[in-house]
Structures are given as structure tokens and as C-alpha cells.
Amino acid sequence: MPIFRRTGLDALNLDNVLSLGLDSGTAMIDLARVSFVDAYALTGLACFIASAAQDGLPVDLVLPEEPNVRSWLSRMHLGDVIDAFEVRVEGTLSRVPEHDRRDTLIELERFQDAHGSDRLAAFIWDRLEGGADAEVVNQLFEATGELGLNVVEHAGSPAGGFVAAQRYKAGTPEERIVVAVGDAGIGIRESLRTRYGDMTDGDAIRRAIQWNVSSITDEGRGQGLPGVVDGVKGLGGIVWIRSGAAARTVTRGQAQTSGVSRLQGTIVGARLPCRPGR
């Protein structure tokens, strides 16, 4: 559904700006009326672009009308993805001066292998250490490491994976961090199919967040994603998992699966309060 009034773009409404014209042979991202893009949605845009490119579909991108949102996208290095995948852009995404915002931004980064995943987890630690409660920084390190490793080991994504993060409302009681890791790979359902048989995307997500469930037959496996979900929930955060045509939102007291437009690959994001004990 197109956006007619200005609205923020996040895990819950990413579909609103994406369209895949298989008949016309193009993929479209329309950010014209977007007033805000969070780190999860930014990672989702990168995955959508990579996925379309894998399918040989040219991608057309309409940039936001709001100059501040265009600046933010540029500052978060969306331009690198645009260049890498030869996205056709309506409007200009000019380079912006990069003032030091290491304590609040982790720009969109692409990684290809375990070394890249290790580097990103360490990057998260270095950027956030001291800027949030120790347990939050530790949880974000674990989440980035585990989710990055899932991309490398299970996703089968030729384009690799993407990660982005941002801290919001710094210095206020509502201070929080959103981090997301995504890929344009085979998705959770296909990853689990060989070992567990056919199932829906929603069932695959539900199964993947259970302990000891893994596509690899090894009794110690299946600790990563459920550990991320448990850890984030335990700190009062929220986890979004999207794979194929399903999305699941998990909080401490609630879990809900919904149908979404099919998106190749998997995106997992988390939002955590920076100081959950206060």
C-alpha cells in the first residue's frame, strides 16, 4: 500500500515502500513520503536491493522528499549499496559531511564471511562500550555475532549480509538502540527444510527460535537465535524476525506472527533500552 501521508519506516511497515513488478521486470522502493527510517528498515532496504539484483531485476529508488531523511540515508551509507547494486535513483543522494557520531550510529555495512561477522560484532562493542549498561552492550555483541554467523553459515546469500544500528533519544530515560542484521539468502524455511521437512514461513520462524533447532545435525547447535530472543526479551527489548512471507515480533510477554509480502532472505532486528535497570 503506498504511503500518502508522511510516516516513519520501521519493521512493521517496511512493505509499504517496496514493490516487486515481476511482470514489468523491475523492483521499486518509494521513499518519497517517508519522514524517518530506522536501522531495521534501512537493513531491509539493502536486503531488498540485493535480492532484486540476484533475480536480475533493476531497482528504482525514489528518495525521500524530506532533505533531513535524505541526509540521514546518505550518512548511513545507503549510497554504497546503491552503487554496488547499480540502483537507479530518482533524486540525488548527496554525500554529507560525516561529523563524529560513533556513539549513536553504526552505518550500513556489508559483510561476506566469518571474519566480517567477527569484525562487526567487535565494531558494535567498540562503538557502544560505556554508552549503555554493560549487559546491554554484551547482549548486542552476542546478537550481532550470532546473527552475522547465521548469515555466513546458513543463509546461502551470494551478496553476504548487512548490518546497521542506531541509538535513539540519547541522554533521556527512553534511550534505546536498534540493531538489525539481514541477508538476501534462502530464508529460514528453506534452511530448515532438509532436516525438518516442509513447513510454512511462520512455522519455520517459530521453530528456529526454539533451543537446539538447527539445520546442522550437531547436538550443540541451535543456541544462537533463541539466545538472542531470550536475551533481548530478558532486558525488556523487542525482536523482529522476518523471513519469506512471515514476520514475528517477540517481546517479554507476547509473540505474534503475521503475513507480509514475500522477501527473499531473512532480517532479524532488536530494540533494546540502553539502561533497562533504571
Add this chain to the structure above:
Amino acid sequence: MSTLIAPKLVSSRHQARELTASLAGDLSDTVVMVDCSALQASTPSFVDELVKAVLVDRRGGRLVMKGAPERTVELARRAASNRGVADRLETG
């Protein structure tokens, strides 16, 4: 005894395999001590792979995690329990 030194941050299974690559293939009479005094954070996957590489694949006599952060100790106990080798893990 064989001693390994864990770096400040460890995350992937690949890092665990790199850390243990120099160990002999059969450690059944050997104590492997991992000096974790510099370690600040680890992932469940790294710790599981370390336990697997030492206690399962190489049948290590004992794995001693020295000076590890509380969270890493918790992960090591869980990994060792999952793999049925908790009796050969020592933390402290």
C-alpha cells in the same frame, strides 16, 4: 598442560577453530587451560565450538576456563552440558 590465550572479544565458530588449531589431535591425557583474563565478551557459538574442539573432537582430559567473565562461564557450562562433557569442564 596446553595453554591458550583468549583475546578480548570472540564471536564466530571460526575464531574458536583458529584458537584451537595448534592443539594435538588427541588430548585424552591433557588438560587444556584457556586464559580468559583479557576476555570481555563471547558468543554462545564461540564457546560451544571451543568446548566441542577440545572436549569432543580431541577428547580432552579437562578444559579449564581461567578468569572468564561470568557470562562466558554460563555459556561454557551450557555448551558442556548440551554435549555431555560437563564433568570435564572446570571454570574458575
